[in-house]
Amino acid sequence: MILVVGANGMLGRDLINCIGDAARGVDIDEIDITSLESTVRILKTLKPRTVINCAAYTDVDGCETNMETAMQVNGEGVAHLAMASREIGARLVHVSTDYVFDGGKGSPYVEDDAPCPLGVYGESKLAGEMNAAFNPDHLIVRTQWLYGLHGKNFVETMLRLAGEKDVLSVVDDQIGSPTWTVDLAGAILALLKTGQRGIYHAANSGYCSWNEFAKAIFEESGLAVTVNGMTTDELNRPARRPLYSTLDCGKLEQDTGFHPQPWRSALKAYLQLRNKQNG
Numbered sequence: 001m002i003l004v005v006g007a008n009g010m011l012g013r014d015l016i017n018c019i020g021d022a023a024r025g026v027d028i029d030e031i032d033i034t035s036l037e038s039t040v041r042i043l044k045t046l047k048p049r050t051v052i053n054c055a056a057y058t059d060v061d062g063c064e065t066n067m068e069t070a071m072q073v074n075g076e077g078v079a080h081l082a083m084a085s086r087e088i089g090a091r092l093v094h095v096s097t098d099y100v101f102d103g104g105k106g107s108p109y110v111e112d113d114a115p116c117p118l119g120v121y122g123e124s125k126l127a128g129e130m131n132a133a134f135n136p137d138h139l140i141v142r143t144q145w146l147y148g149l150h151g152k153n154f155v156e157t158m159l160r161l162a163g164e165k166d167v168l169s170v171v172d173d174q175i176g177s178p179t180w181t182v183d184l185a186g187a188i189l190a191l192l193k194t195g196q197r198g199i200y201h202a203a204n205s206g207y208c209s210w211n212e213f214a215k216a217i218f219e220e221s222g223l224a225v226t227v228n229g230m231t232t233d234e235l236n237r238p239a240r241r242p243l244y245s246t247l248d249c250g251k252l253e254q255d256t257g258f259h260p261q262p263w264r265s266a267l268k269a270y271l272q273l274r275n276k277q278n279g
């Protein structure tokens, strides 16, 4: 059995769907990963062969003011999962982020590049990556710019705003790879099948700015919204974000044969599925 922790979250729900019958999901109502006692108890009761951690404190700006919570959930929580999974002989898969990098490299990040987070969220996720090592049988999957059917995300925000405004300003100086949670789930399962350990990068292929992504969302949805540019400085959010944090997924492709689809075709597939579900 594969235990998905953070099962009610955006990635967790798609992972469970992709895994199928072998999946069991738990979230905060059953397990609190900030408690070693709670974590050990659930893992010892359920005895999974693999634990996939999708639980996190993902409010990037909120982390700046709630540093303690960020470190407890994203850092210590992973230590608890690593210790508990090691105790029952299970493998730990942990999901991490491009925000462990500062975005200053100027070309796609490979797994061995030195992390240098700009904010508390990235720092706490980096602590989580290091804590995953309490279980030697661990796999870390870094990803970025996620969207999916089951959570708050940029695509849904843009579609909501399109119903309220004809003109929007969206940042054009942050570059990354928008990634559909279904494709990330596929990449994680491919890594699991091949039994890999260590760090892997997984994202849809190609890259764009948030501004280009917004334009693509409106084009694919047939919505006439004017998208103007603005800088990250002008947006003035509490947390600093990496400007260029594209992840090189060559290691994933080489070791698994899994080739993530281009971000634009993933977006099309997502919107089709979304429209079907909404009738």
Ligand SMILES: NC(=O)c1ccc[n+]([C@@H]2O[C@H](COP(=O)([O-])OP(=O)(O)OC[C@H]3O[C@@H](n4cnc5c(N)ncnc54)[C@H](OP(=O)(O)O)[C@@H]3O)[C@@H](O)[C@H]2O)c1
Pocket (backbone or CB within 6 Å): 005, 006, 007, 008, 009, 010, 011, 012, 027, 028, 031, 032, 033, 034, 053, 054, 055, 056, 057, 058, 073, 077, 095, 096, 097, 098, 125, 143, 144, 145, 146, 147, 151
């Ligand atoms: N979203 C992105 O763009 C993005 C980008 C890169 C990496 N990631 C990483 O990808 C993973 C999945 O992200 P996501 O967007 O799917 O996250 P999400 O939708 O925020 O889901 C996280 C889940 O974890 C639960 N949780 C929070 N604290 C917990 C605790 N102490 N014990 C147990 N469960 C707890 C949350 O419950 P509540 O909702 O009740 O708090 C929520 O159901 C995370 O590791 C995230 O850091 C995300």
